[in-house]
Amino acid sequence: MSEAHHPEPGFIQKYIFSVDHKVIGIQYGITSLVFLFLGFCLMMLMRWQLAFPGEAMPLAGKIFTNGMPGGVMLPEFYNSLGAMHGTIMIFLGVVPLGVGAFGNYLVPLMVGAPDMAFPKLNAASYWVYFVGGMIMLASFFIPGGAANSGWTSYPPLSVIATAGQTYWLVGMVFLITSSLLGSVNILVTIIQLRAPGLSFFKLPFFVWAQFVTSFLLLLAFPPLEAAGILQLMDRVAGTSFFMPSGLVVSNTPMEIAGGGNAILWQHLFWFLAHPEVYVLILPAIGIITEIIVANTRKPLYGYKTLIYSVIFLGLMSFLVWAHHMFMTGMGTTMSNFFQVTTMIISIPSVVILTVLIITLWGGSIRFNVPMLFALTFLPMFAIGGLTGLPLGLTASDIYFHDTYYVIGHFHYVVAPGSLFALFAGIYYWYPKAAGRKMSSFWGKVHFYGSVVSINLIFFPMLFQGLAGLNRRLYDPTFYANGAAIQDLNVLISIAAWSLGAFQLIFIANFFLSMKFGKKVNDNPWEATTLEWQTPTPPPHGNFLQDPVVCRGPYEYSVPGEAKDYLPQNEESTRSEQVA
Amino acid sequence: MEKIKYGYLMPPDWSLHGHGIDQLIYLVHIFMVALFIGWGIFLTIALIRHRQRPGHQANYESATSKLPKFIEVGIVLFEVFLLVGLSFPIWNRYKTDPPAAEDALTVRVVGQQFVWNIHYPGEDGKFGKTSIKFVSDFNPLGIDPDDPASVDDFFAVNQFHIPVNKPIIAQISSKDVIHSFGVPVLRVKQDATPGMAVPIWFTATQTGQFEIICSQLCGVGHSLMKGIITVDNDEDFGKWWQEQPRPFKKEAPAEAKVDTVPESEATKG
Numbered sequence: 001m002s003e004a005h006h007p008e009p010g011f012i013q014k015y016i017f018s019v020d021h022k023v024i025g026i027q028y029g030i031t032s033l034v035f036l037f038l039g040f041c042l043m044m045l046m047r048w049q050l051a052f053p054g055e056a057m058p059l060a061g062k063i064f065t066n067g068m069p070g071g072v073m074l075p076e077f078y079n080s081l082g083a084m085h086g087t088i089m090i091f092l093g094v095v096p097l098g099v100g101a102f103g104n105y106l107v108p109l110m111v112g113a114p115d116m117a118f119p120k121l122n123a124a125s126y127w128v129y130f131v132g133g134m135i136m137l138a139s140f141f142i143p144g145g146a147a148n149s150g151w152t153s154y155p156p157l158s159v160i161a162t163a164g165q166t167y168w169l170v171g172m173v174f175l176i177t178s179s180l181l182g183s184v185n186i187l188v189t190i191i192q193l194r195a196p197g198l199s200f201f202k203l204p205f206f207v208w209a210q211f212v213t214s215f216l217l218l219l220a221f222p223p224l225e226a227a228g229i230l231q232l233m234d235r236v237a238g239t240s241f242f243m244p245s246g247l248v249v250s251n252t253p254m255e256i257a258g259g260g261n262a263i264l265w266q267h268l269f270w271f272l273a274h275p276e277v278y279v280l281i282l283p284a285i286g287i288i289t290e291i292i293v294a295n296t297r298k299p300l301y302g303y304k305t306l307i308y309s310v311i312f313l314g315l316m317s318f319l320v321w322a323h324h325m326f327m328t329g330m331g332t333t334m335s336n337f338f339q340v341t342t343m344i345i346s347i348p349s350v351v352i353l354t355v356l357i358i359t360l361w362g363g364s365i366r367f368n369v370p371m372l373f374a375l376t377f378l379p380m381f382a383i384g385g386l387t388g389l390p391l392g393l394t395a396s397d398i399y400f401h402d403t404y405y406v407i408g409h410f411h412y413v414v415a416p417g418s419l420f421a422l423f424a425g426i427y428y429w430y431p432k433a434a435g436r437k438m439s440s441f442w443g444k445v446h447f448y449g450s451v452v453s454i455n456l457i458f459f460p461m462l463f464q465g466l467a468g469l470n471r472r473l474y475d476p477t478f479y480a481n482g483a484a485i486q487d488l489n490v491l492i493s494i495a496a497w498s499l500g501a502f503q504l505i506f507i508a509n510f511f512l513s514m515k516f517g518k519k520v521n522d523n524p525w526e527a528t529t530l531e532w533q534t535p536t537p538p539p540h541g542n543f544l545q546d547p548v549v550c551r552g553p554y555e556y557s558v559p560g561e562a563k564d565y566l567p568q569n570e571e572s573t574r575s576e577q578v579a
Numbered sequence: 580m581e582k583i584k585y586g587y588l589m590p591p592d593w594s595l596h597g598h599g600i601d602q603l604i605y606l607v608h609i610f611m612v613a614l615f616i617g618w619g620i621f622l623t624i625a626l627i628r629h630r631q632r633p634g635h636q637a638n639y640e641s642a643t644s645k646l647p648k649f650i651e652v653g654i655v656l657f658e659v660f661l662l663v664g665l666s667f668p669i670w671n672r673y674k675t676d677p678p679a680a681e682d683a684l685t686v687r688v689v690g691q692q693f694v695w696n697i698h699y700p701g702e703d704g705k706f707g708k709t710s711i712k713f714v715s716d717f718n719p720l721g722i723d724p725d726d727p728a729s730v731d732d733f734f735a736v737n738q739f740h741i742p743v744n745k746p747i748i749a750q751i752s753s754k755d756v757i758h759s760f761g762v763p764v765l766r767v768k769q770d771a772t773p774g775m776a777v778p779i780w781f782t783a784t785q786t787g788q789f790e791i792i793c794s795q796l797c798g799v800g801h802s803l804m805k806g807i808i809t810v811d812n813d814e815d816f817g818k819w820w821q822e823q824p825r826p827f828k829k830e831a832p833a834e835a836k837v838d839t840v841p842e843s844e845a846t847k848g
Contacts, residue, residue, distance in 0.1 A: 346658065396607060
């Protein structure tokens with residue numbers, strides 16, 4: 001495995017087609033951050049239409065000549081933006097950042113391995129992802145524009161949609177393939193390449209979170225890949241997997257074989273997409289656990305409870321998918337089963353939050369930038385989880401299904417939830433990768449600005465949902481209940497644009513700190529896990545000596561020790577009596 | 580007729596069954612807010628009390644308290660109550676307890692890009708057979724003009740008139756893509772999926788007008804797919820019913836004699 005004796009590779013070998021897990025992790029990180037910003041820009045455009053329906057946007061007519069002639073957004077362009085916002089944020093943004101970037105960079109370091117188990121597969125995974133992303137981007141420039149049937153792509157609409165949907169499906173096949181390659185790699189690395197002494201129950205919780213996440217990816221994605229190919233066949237090869245008989249579009253009978261079932265797609269899609277929610281959230285929980293423990297300076301409360309909770313969460317996430325489909329007309333047996341499983345899955349989430357909050361009790365809490373983001377995750381994830389309750393109960397879902405309440409709910413989980421955790425992770429591990437810290441002042445500006453703006457975006461959406469305003473409406477004022485509360489849309493849009501402005505600060509901080517940031521030593525946060533026991537930045541092959549692990553991951557403030565943290569591979573300073 | 584006031588909270592409930600749904604929504608929200616405030620207070624205290632400061636040391640030992648276990652068990656019990664006490668019975672009644680067909684008005688609601696077609700069975704209470712071969716701009720539902728049952732049928736586009744205080748059974752389906760029949764004021768929502776006809780039922784308790792909002796993305800015109808439900812008193816409804824033209828009415832009434840034959844045919848099809 002060790003390639004320490006190879007000749008120094010050239011720039012392209014080293015930074016572009018590298019097989020080093022850290023370089024690939026950074027490639028994933030930069031690419032997914034670019035996609036996240038792009039996906040957010042799509043949303044900032046949509047927010048114009050939602051705040052000022054039908055009004056011309058300054059300059060936009062010159063840039064988006066097809067989608068916004070004269071600056072006024074067309075409904076088909078609006079639908080494209082909506083579908084691609086969801087697709088980009090989830091499949092090209094948060095998952096690659098949480099699993100591709102953080103998983104790749106940190107898992108081998110945290111388990112004390114010189115690299116991933118399959119370095120070339122790892123590089124392949126990134127490049128397949130990259131190609132998938134390019135296909136998605138390319139679809140904006142074809143006639144008819146990008147996919148416009150929602151990120152859920154429900155047939156028959158998606159099958160009769162413009163060519164962008166074909167690009168979407170092909171792109172998805174690439175993205176799914178990439179995730180499968182990546183998840184196999186992470187699983188094998190964790191199982192096979194742990195350092196001597198590093199048993200499963202001595203792994204940092206982040207590694208456990210990646211472990212469960214990879215299983216979810218491995219088991220949940222293949223059904224969607226199959227379904228995507230079936231839908232592709234429906235579009236290009238004339239099959240009717242999802243097309244029932246007797247379809248009449250624009251009062252003209254469709255020339256199809258028929259006999260398919262439109263609901264089948266929804267089952268296959270949500271069988272992936274519910275575990276996918278946990279793919280978005282588990283790496284985030286892993287990240288904030290590491291940050292909270294290191295900045296609380298005390299051991300994690302209930303380490304094993306936390307691990308069992310995420311394993312249970314992972315298993316249960318395969319049994320709740322049809323709660324997205326309560327309004328399809330399902331009978332009581334099925335809906336009751338799925339609302340029971342949905343209530344059950346809320347319990348491990350409550351346990352996780354409880355464990356993390358109790359960990360704070362008795363600590364010595366440092367409020368640095370990563371910690372601020374990590375702590376904010378807790379109440380934000382709590383709102384996201386709690387607002388899931390009325391959606392998971394069928395009776396109240398009759399009212400809330402497909403309203404802005406749903407949008408508010410899952411964005412609270414993913415945006416101020418997962419994304420804040422990912423920001424926390426970037427601020428926290430940046431010094432390891434760059435050798436310098438990001439500016440803490442600008443980090444705080446970014447933090448406070450983002451927290452205020454993001455809550456002004458998503459909290460009002462819960463009220464829009466209560467008022468019965470539907471999602472995916474090009475013109476919300478067309479309906480009496482929407483027109484009555486249009487001022488909320490204006491407020492939300494202004495908050496969204498201000499959130500965008502605060503991200504510019506982050507971007508500047510991210511790049512400028514590479515050159516001007518404060519230089520740091522190998523372990524600036526005085527943390528215990530193995531990634532901090534390497535040189536900074538870690539060389540190819542990671543560790544100067546192969547680490548030998550002698551204790552669990554969170555030995556902080558051990559009584560009688562010289563310093564308040566005991567790295568996993570370091571001998572104790574007092575005579576060895578810690579059992 | 581009453582005007583509806585829309586605001587930042589739920590619009591008024593004008594349905595017979597919606598009361599339980601609203602109650603559940605209020606109760607869940609009270610629970611959510613209480614839990615969140617409780618958590619929030621604990622979190623704030625923890626952050627202030629255990630912040631890093633000179634002379635303050637972290638504890639190696641974890642806090643030991645039975646409180647979190649009690650809270651977790653409490654949450655579980657409350658969720659069981661929400662399920663068994665409220666959600667199951669409300670949903671089951673909503674799904675499995677249809678009004679008797681004799682007492683109800685049965686209609687077909689068929690979504691298409693981007694309108695709602697409402698098919699009324701006419702005086703005989705029977706829907707004419709439909710087939711895609713009869714579909715045209717003038718006959719969007721494809722009602723068979725030769726079927727005796729269609730003689731008194733009529734349909735409306737986006738205008739759904741119902742009588743007050745009478746159970747309505749609506750067969751929800753679609754011609755093309757998936758739509759969703761959502762009526763916030765009636766606390767009703769049902770996806771309209773092609774290839775399926777799903778019956779739902781509701782009773783409006785007040786006269787007035789409100790909107791059907793398509794609740795599933797159905798294409799370019801999705802946001803324009805608005806229907807109007809008009810709840811009339813019996814007199815107005817009767818008048819409206821009489822005024823509707825019967826597009827399939829034949830001049831010669833002789834055909835109405837063979838009423839029993841098509842019924843057996845209908846069961847075959």
